Amino acid sequence: MGLLLDSAELDDVVVAGGLxxxxxxxxxxxxxxxxxDEPVKHVAELLGASEFPDVYYQPTGFRGELxxxxxxxxxxxxxxxxxxxxxxxxxxxxxSRLVAKGxxxxxxxxxxxxxxxxxxxVGCASVIPYVDRAWRxxxxxxxxxxxxxxxxxxxxxxxxASMKNVGQLTQxxxxxxxxxxxxxxxxxxxxxxxAGLEAELAFAGExxx
Numbered sequence: 001m002g003l004l005l006d007s008a009e010l011d012d013v014v015v016a017g018g019l020x021x022x023x024x025x026x027x028x029x030x031x032x033x034x035x036x037d038e039p040v041k042h043v044a045e046l047l048g049a050s051e052f053p054d055v056y057y058q059p060t061g062f063r064g065e066l067x068x069x070x071x072x073x074x075x076x077x078x079x080x081x082x083x084x085x086x087x088x089x090x091x092x093x094x095x096s097r098l099v100a101k102g103x104x105x106x107x108x109x110x111x112x113x114x115x116x117x118x119x120x121x122v123g124c125a126s127v128i129p130y131v132d133r134a135w136r137x138x139x140x141x142x143x144x145x146x147x148x149x150x151x152x153x154x155x156x157x158x159x160x161a162s163m164k165n166v167g168q169l170t171q172x173x174x175x176x177x178x179x180x181x182x183x184x185x186x187x188x189x190x191x192x193x194x195a196g197l198e199a200e201l202a203f204a205g206e207x208x209x
Contacts, residue, residue, distance in 0.1 A: 003169075003190070004056075004181035006161060008032045008042065010049050012184045017050045019187065024054030026128075026161065026181045028084070028108070032060060040069065044076050056181075058084035058108060067097055074103050082125060084108040087115040092122060099123045106159065111140050113147035120154045128181075130162035131172055149176035166190055 004024040005016040008031040016022040025046060029039075036042040039060050047055055057073045059066040070083045083098055085091040087107040095105045099122055107119045110127035111134060119127045129148055134140040141147050148158050160172035163182035166189050172180045 002179035003187060004054070004159070004179055005187060006031070006163070006181040006183050008035050008046070009184075010035075010045060013046055013049045013052075016184055016187060017052065021190075022052070022187060023179075024052045024056070024181075025050065026056040026084075026159075028058045029060040037062075040073055040076075043073055043081075047077050047080060053080055054082055055080050056082045056084050056106060066094055070094070070098055070103065071101065074098075078102070082106050084128065087111070087118070087127065092118050095119075095124055096122045108161075110148065111137075111144065113141065113144075113151045116148045116151040116156060116158075119156050120152070124156055126157035126159045126178075128159045128161050131160050131168055132162040132164045134162075135168075143175065145172050145175040145177050 002023045003021055004026050005012060005022050006026050008027040013025055032039045032042060039062060043057050059069040063069060074081045074083060082104045084106045085094045087110040095107060098105050104125040106126040106128055107115055107124050108128040110129045115127050127148055129144045131145065134144040135142060145158060145160050157178040159179045159181060160177040161181045163169045163180060163186050166186060169180050169182055169186060
C-alpha cells in the first residue's frame with residue numbers, strides 16, 4: 001500500500017516529503033493551472049523538490065499536441081514520471097502510443113470497472129478512480145474501487161484519488177486500492193487520532209518528571 005500527495009504546490013511537496021510515509025505526488029491540469037503558466041517547467045521543479053519515486057503528470061494541451069507534451073515531460077526523468085491520460089476513447093489511443101514508447105501510463109478518471117479492461121489491454125501501469133466523485137454521482141458505482149480491483153487480471157495498480165477525508169482514504173484501502181492520493185491536509189490527519197495522541201503524551205510523561 002502507498003500514500004501519494006495530490007498537489008502541484010512546491011511547498012506541499014516539501015512538507016509531504018518530510019512526513020516519512022508519502023511515496024509520490026500526483027498533479028492534474030487544474031492543480032497546475034492554480035500555480036503556474038508553464039506546467040512543463042513546473043514539473044521539473046517538482047522533480048527537484050523531492051526524491052519521490054513517482055511523479056504523475058497529465059498533459060495540459062498548453063503547447064499543442066498532448067503526446068508531444070507528454071514525451072517532453074517524460075524525458076525529464078523517465079524513471080520517475082508517470083503520464084496520466086483520461087479514461088476515454090481518445091485517451092486510450094494516446095495511452096497506447098505512449099506505452100509503445102516505454103512510458104508508464106495511468107488511465108485517470110477511471111469511473112467504470114471497464115476502464116481496467118482497457119488499461120490492461122493497453123499495458124497501463126495503473127488506473128485512477130475518483131472516489132469522492134463516485135460517491136456523489138448517481139451514475140457511478142459506489143463500490144468503484146472494489147469493482148476495478150475485481151476486474152483486474154494482471155498487475156495494473158488501482159490508485160484511488162479524490163479524497164476529502166481520512167475516512168474515504170481508509171475505505172479505499174479496505175476496498176483493495178494499491179495506493180491512495182490525497183491533499184496534504186488529509187495526509188497530515190492520517191495519524192491524528194486522539195487516542196493515539198493521548199497514548200503518546202502518557203508515555204512521554206513517564207520519565208518526563
